[in-house]
Amino acid sequence: MRRVLGFFGGLWRKPKLFIGLVLLLLVVLFGALHTPIVHWIGHGTDPMSIGFGGRWEQPSSTHLLGTDAVGRDVLALLVTGLWTSLKIGLLAGVLSTVIGVIVAFYAAYRGGWLDNVLATVTDLFLVIPSFPLLIAFSGFAKKVSLFEVGVILAVFSWAGAARVIRSQVLSLRTRPYIDLARVTKSRDFEIITTELLPNMLPYIALGLALAAIGSIFGLVGLELIGLGPSGLVDLGLLINTAVTGGALSLGAWPIFVAPIGLITILFFALNLINVGLDEAYNPRLRKVAGA
Amino acid sequence: MSIDAAATTQEGPENPAGTVEGPELVIAGGVRGWLAMHPLLTYALRRFVLYIFTLWAAISATFVFFHLIPGDPIGAYIQNLQTNHIYNVSASQQVVAHYRAVFGLNGSLLQQYVHYLYQLVIKQDLGPSLINYPDSAQKVIGAALPWTIGLLLISTIIAWVLGVLMGALAGWRRENPISEVATYVSVAVSHIPFYFIGLMLVFFLSFKLGYFPSGYAYDANLKAGFTWSFISSVINHGVLPALSIVVVGALGNLLGMRQQMVMVLGEDYLSFAHAKGLRPWKVLRRYAIPNCYLPQVTGLLISFGFIFNGNVLIEQLFNYPGVGHLLVAAIGQLDYNTVMGITNMSIFVVLTAVFIVDLILPLLDPRIKYSR
Numbered sequence: 001m002r003r004v005l006g007f008f009g010g011l012w013r014k015p016k017l018f019i020g021l022v023l024l025l026l027v028v029l030f031g032a033l034h035t036p037i038v039h040w041i042g043h044g045t046d047p048m049s050i051g052f053g054g055r056w057e058q059p060s061s062t063h064l065l066g067t068d069a070v071g072r073d074v075l076a077l078l079v080t081g082l083w084t085s086l087k088i089g090l091l092a093g094v095l096s097t098v099i100g101v102i103v104a105f106y107a108a109y110r111g112g113w114l115d116n117v118l119a120t121v122t123d124l125f126l127v128i129p130s131f132p133l134l135i136a137f138s139g140f141a142k143k144v145s146l147f148e149v150g151v152i153l154a155v156f157s158w159a160g161a162a163r164v165i166r167s168q169v170l171s172l173r174t175r176p177y178i179d180l181a182r183v184t185k186s187r188d189f190e191i192i193t194t195e196l197l198p199n200m201l202p203y204i205a206l207g208l209a210l211a212a213i214g215s216i217f218g219l220v221g222l223e224l225i226g227l228g229p230s231g232l233v234d235l236g237l238l239i240n241t242a243v244t245g246g247a248l249s250l251g252a253w254p255i256f257v258a259p260i261g262l263i264t265i266l267f268f269a270l271n272l273i274n275v276g277l278d279e280a281y282n283p284r285l286r287k288v289a290g291a
Numbered sequence: 292m293s294i295d296a297a298a299t300t301q302e303g304p305e306n307p308a309g310t311v312e313g314p315e316l317v318i319a320g321g322v323r324g325w326l327a328m329h330p331l332l333t334y335a336l337r338r339f340v341l342y343i344f345t346l347w348a349a350i351s352a353t354f355v356f357f358h359l360i361p362g363d364p365i366g367a368y369i370q371n372l373q374t375n376h377i378y379n380v381s382a383s384q385q386v387v388a389h390y391r392a393v394f395g396l397n398g399s400l401l402q403q404y405v406h407y408l409y410q411l412v413i414k415q416d417l418g419p420s421l422i423n424y425p426d427s428a429q430k431v432i433g434a435a436l437p438w439t440i441g442l443l444l445i446s447t448i449i450a451w452v453l454g455v456l457m458g459a460l461a462g463w464r465r466e467n468p469i470s471e472v473a474t475y476v477s478v479a480v481s482h483i484p485f486y487f488i489g490l491m492l493v494f495f496l497s498f499k500l501g502y503f504p505s506g507y508a509y510d511a512n513l514k515a516g517f518t519w520s521f522i523s524s525v526i527n528h529g530v531l532p533a534l535s536i537v538v539v540g541a542l543g544n545l546l547g548m549r550q551q552m553v554m555v556l557g558e559d560y561l562s563f564a565h566a567k568g569l570r571p572w573k574v575l576r577r578y579a580i581p582n583c584y585l586p587q588v589t590g591l592l593i594s595f596g597f598i599f600n601g602n603v604l605i606e607q608l609f610n611y612p613g614v615g616h617l618l619v620a621a622i623g624q625l626d627y628n629t630v631m632g633i634t635n636m637s638i639f640v641v642l643t644a645v646f647i648v649d650l651i652l653p654l655l656d657p658r659i660k661y662s663r
Contacts, residue, residue, distance in 0.1 A: 016478075120345065127641045128349050129600045132634050135622050136360055217484055224486060225607045225619060243490070243608075248498050248505075256494075260487045267482040275478055 017276025023269035027262070031086045034079035047073035048080065056252050065254040069245040074255050077238055082262055084146070084234040085216050091150035092157065092215030097208045099154065100161030105192055108169035119166070125159035134218060138227040149229055153215040160214065161207035168203045172196055202281040209270045209277075220263065235259040335650060342646045349638045350411075354404055357627055364421055364625035365390045393419055394628065411635070421626035422617075428628040432614065432636070436599075438508050439606070439613030442529055443598040446536040451591050453537070454544020455584060461545060462552025463575050474549060481543035486604040489535035493608070496531060503531050506610035532609045536602070544587065551583035558582075585655060592648050596641035600633070 041047040041064075053067040060066070065074035107118035137152055172178065173196070181191045222228040223236030226244065242248075242256040326333045365387060391397050395406045395418055410416050417428035461470040480488075497505040509515070510524040555561065556579070564574045603615035610616070614633055621629040 120341070124345060124349055124352070127345070127638060127645070128353060129597075129634055129637050129641075131603055132600070132618055132622070132630065133353070133356055135603070135619065136357055136630070213482060221484070221486070221604055224604055227619070239490070248490075248494050251499070253494065256490060260490065264479070264483050264487065268479040271478050271482045 014276055014280050016272050017280060020269045020272030020274075020276055023265060024273065027082070027266050027269060028086060031079060031082040034083045037079050038076045041073050041076050047076040056247075056250055058252075059254055065258050066252060068241065068252075068255055069247075074238075074258060077233070078235075078258050078262065081233050081235040081238050081259065084232055085220065085236075085263070085266075087146060088150055088153065088219050088234065089212040089216040091147065092153035092218075093208050093212030095150060095154035096158035096211040096215070097161050097204060099158035100165055100207055100211070101204060103158070104162045104165035104169055105196065108166045109173055109188065109192060109196070122159045122162050122166070125156070126163070130156040130218075131221065134222055135225075135227055138222055138229060144229045144231075146232065149219060149232065150215070153218045154211075157211050157214040157218065161211045164207045164210070165200065165203055168200060169196065172199060202277045206274055206277050209274045213267055213270050216263070216266070235263055338646065338649055342642060346639065346642050349642070350408075350635050351404070353631065353634050353638070354407060355400070357631060358400055358403065360625065364627065365394065365396065367625065368421055368424075394421065396627075407631075417632040417635075418628035420621075420629045422621050422624050422629055428626075428632040431617065431629055432632050435612060435614045435617040438611060439602075439615065440598060442532055442611065442613065443536070443602060444595070445529075446533040447540060447591070447594055447598060449533075450537045450540030451544055451587070451594075454541040455548045455587050457541065458545040458548025459552055459575065459580055459584075462549040462556065463579065465553060465556070470549075473545065477542040477546045477549075481539060481546055483539060484604065485535050485539050485602065486608055488538050489532060489605055489608050492531050492535055504528050505531075508612055528609075532605050532611060535605060544590075547590065548584070548587055551586060552579060555579055555583045585652070588655070589648050589652065592644050593641065596644035597637065599640045600637040 038047060042052075045052065050070045050072065052073055053063055053071045055067065055069060055071050057063050057067040057071075063073050063075070065078065067073055068077070103118050103122065107115040134152070134156060178191060178195055181195050186194075219228060219232070219234055220236030220239075223232075223234055224240050226240055228234070228237060228240075236259075238259045239256050242252070247253070247255050368390065369387065388397075395403055395410065397403070397406075407418075410418055417432070420426055420428040420431045423431050457473065461473050464470050493505050496502045504510070504527060506528075508525060508528050509521060510528075513521045513524055515521060561574060561578055564578045565571075569577075600614065600618075602613075603619060605611065606613045606615035607619060618630060618633050621633070
């Protein structure tokens with residue numbers, strides 16, 4: 001508990017981490033409020049139904065971001081899509097971090113042949129081009145739930161997190177306090193959960209941020225080329241319908257600039273958190289960077 | 292052995308590889324003695340065995356994955372023939388069996404796998420393509436490859452050179468407000484996918500202002516050849532896709548290089564070089580950069596490997612006739628041979644690049660010891 005309080009107390013002195021967390025909070029808040037926002041735009045009707053407004057309307061007071069090719073309100077689509085993207089990022093991000101943590105801890109802490117095998121498997125997943133596999137997956141997953149998409153994305157993105165965490169465990173497990181715990185005959189599980197894990201939290205958070213970025217863009221990328229699983233409306237689908245619908249030549253910019261801007265802010269926030277965590281907890285960087 | 296060889300091999304005692312020197316090496320006394328005499332060769336040999344194993348495992352994994360996709364490519368192909376060529380007779384068992392044999396789709400998954408490996412390794416053949424039937428998969432891929440390589444190789448190199456130079460300066464002049472701004476901009480931009488930058492560029496420079504064409508690799512009215520108008524058309528069409536890769540790539544490289552630079556700034560040999568009275572520019576060029584550009588070189592070599600995958604999103608956006616574009620079309624038709632050809636080529640090149648990097652890295656940086 002003291003560690004948590006100290007973390008938030010020290011935030012003011014870590015501007016990158018602070019700005020990143022605030023931006024992330026704002027984006028998540030915007031997505032979380034999708035029901036009231038959609039309700040407010042629709043005034044009782046569904047703003048995402050065909051023919052809610054005119055076709056390709058420019059931004060106005062009734063349609064803050066205009067309408068799309070079939071008259072749906074862009075702002076309503078945007079918040080709904082954002083919420084889906086955020087849920088995917090959280091779900092796949094957490095899943096792949098959990099897989100990564102288990103693989104990395106077990107392998108790096110035990111060492112020996114198991115470490116070699118697991119490290120090779122991790123490297124294998126890093127070189128297999130995942131995007132073609134994701135495209136292929138979309139071929140036999142026409143109607144899937146959010147959860148299933150999250151699992152598939154996690155399968156392809158855990159390796160990055162595992163590698164970041166493994167290299168940290170490797171350096172931590174030779175520290176004196178781990179030796180002390182071993183001498184007092186603590187069980188491996190106990191050492192991992194009470195000694196290693198708390199010290200690894202910043203790196204796990206770092207891996208989570210990276211995995212979330214990767215998973216959100218994995219789905220967005222599939223939707224961009226029109227091969228995403230049907231039934232999920234995320235920010236990528238919004239951009240795809242805009243581009244294929246001819247928004248570029250019609251000059252209807254809000255419909256693709258808004259989701260791109262939103263994803264950019266989201267990735268910027270996650271990336272700032274990343275850099276901030278690295279600077280705050282990597283002593284080698286702190287020494288010279290003075291952060 | 293891993294992509295981050297530069298990071299892990301320097302750690303010395305913490306590297307678990309050091310513990311492998313156990314029973315494995317107990318072969319015959321003569322062999323063992325010989326290996327002990329030639330640590331370099333032992334390292335290279337062990338690394339090579341691992342390389343071959345990883346190659347096999349990666350290719351097998353993708354084979355299984357792609358063949359688990361439900362669907363009947365041959366049935367769809369014959370149906371396509373029937374509708375497009377008014378070939379009204381229903382396909383006989385023989386016709387179907389013939390095509391299945393040609394595409395190596397007979398028997399169980401294991402038999403298909405053995406057939407594929409035999410074809411790939413012994414005959415060095417990727418098999419016929421379904422997407423462009425009588426042509427082989429290597430011919431179809433070969434036609435798309437020059438576009439992808441030309442576009443991605445040039446833009447990757449430009450992005451790397453720009454990024455490393457700017458990153459070195461940004462790290463060197465860390466307190467300068469310009470480099471502070473550059474760092475924040477890089478953090479923001481380097482994680483924007485290429486596609487988004489490309490989309491904005493197309494919208495403003497092509498649709499709004501009409502400076503550049505919006506798609507394809509050259510003007511369709513021109514005949515391909517070494518004429519000035521054709522070459523200028525290719526360049527004109529390549530500017531936007533290349534620019535979208537260069538912007539993001541350069542800023543990503545800037546961040547990486549800046550971090551490396553910041554890490555060496557506190558080192559004693561830099562203070563010593565300054566104390567000798569050398570000009571700051573010379574200290575940067577002769578002392579700081581040579582000590583921190585290696586991870587960037589590794590990164591560049593490995594990204595060369597990933598080039599062979601094509602950039603699916605950029606090529607789809609610009610309708611560029613490269614490998615990524617082909618990949619999407621081939622998956623749509625369940626053209627196993629072409630899809631696997633592309634992914635296997637990319638796996639092969641990436642793994643080979645990593646292998647070569649691991650072998651030559653100790654030559655570039657004497658601080659790295661051969662630990663595996």
